Amino acid sequence: MHLYLIGYRGTGKSSTGRVLAQLLNRPFHDADVVLEATANMTIAQIFAEYGEADFRNRETATLLTLAQQTDAVIATGGGVILREENRELLRTTGFVVWLKASAETLWERIHRDATTAERRPNLTDRGGLLEVQQMLQMREPYYRSTAHFEIDTEALSPEALAANILTAWNSSMKCL
Numbered sequence: 001m002h003l004y005l006i007g008y009r010g011t012g013k014s015s016t017g018r019v020l021a022q023l024l025n026r027p028f029h030d031a032d033v034v035l036e037a038t039a040n041m042t043i044a045q046i047f048a049e050y051g052e053a054d055f056r057n058r059e060t061a062t063l064l065t066l067a068q069q070t071d072a073v074i075a076t077g078g079g080v081i082l083r084e085e086n087r088e089l090l091r092t093t094g095f096v097v098w099l100k101a102s103a104e105t106l107w108e109r110i111h112r113d114a115t116t117a118e119r120r121p122n123l124t125d126r127g128g129l130l131e132v133q134q135m136l137q138m139r140e141p142y143y144r145s146t147a148h149f150e151i152d153t154e155a156l157s158p159e160a161l162a163a164n165i166l167t168a169w170n171s172s173m174k175c176l
């Protein structure tokens with residue numbers, strides 16, 4: 001069973017994933033980083049040159065590759081839940097955790113992250129807080145239906161999030 005982290009940009013999937021991997025003594029994979037290394041391009045370049053549909057195909061292929069590797073902690077891109085086949089693969093090959101925060105908090109975090117502009121393309125013509133609000137509204141049903149466990153990240157450090165996630169995972173295993 002993999003431990004998958006899903007959620008919008010800025011929810012702390014990578015930082016929490018690294019802590020979890022250390023605690024579990026497992027490899028950590030950031031699916032976006034693997035995708036970029038495979039393509040030898042940034043995500044922003046892939047969007048600009050080939051378009052979003054091509055990026056989504058690469059995202060599915062990356063997920064499939066990672067799912068076949070030994071048990072790991074895997075941070076996924078924020079839009080991975082858009083495809084039914086990805087949602088199915090996530091749920092059937094691991095424990096899926098949805099990291100949540102309000103649109104305002106996410107926009108604040110995304111805005112502050114210096115790598116956002118060069119690595120992460122806008123997902124609509126608008127960008128900004130409005131984009132985050134619209135995307136969250138559209139995606140929330142998918143995040144919710146894919147996740148085995150959801151957790152609010154507003155007030156918790158990556159270490160505290162990791163501890164809560166491990167507790168939830170352990171108790172879900174006892175229920176099996």
Ligand code: S3P
Nearest residue numbers: 008009032043077078079120121
């Ligand atoms: C995307 C989120 C990004 C990356 C790509 C598309 C999205 O990942 O996969 O820019 O559709 O929300 P992060 O959530 O890691 O930023």
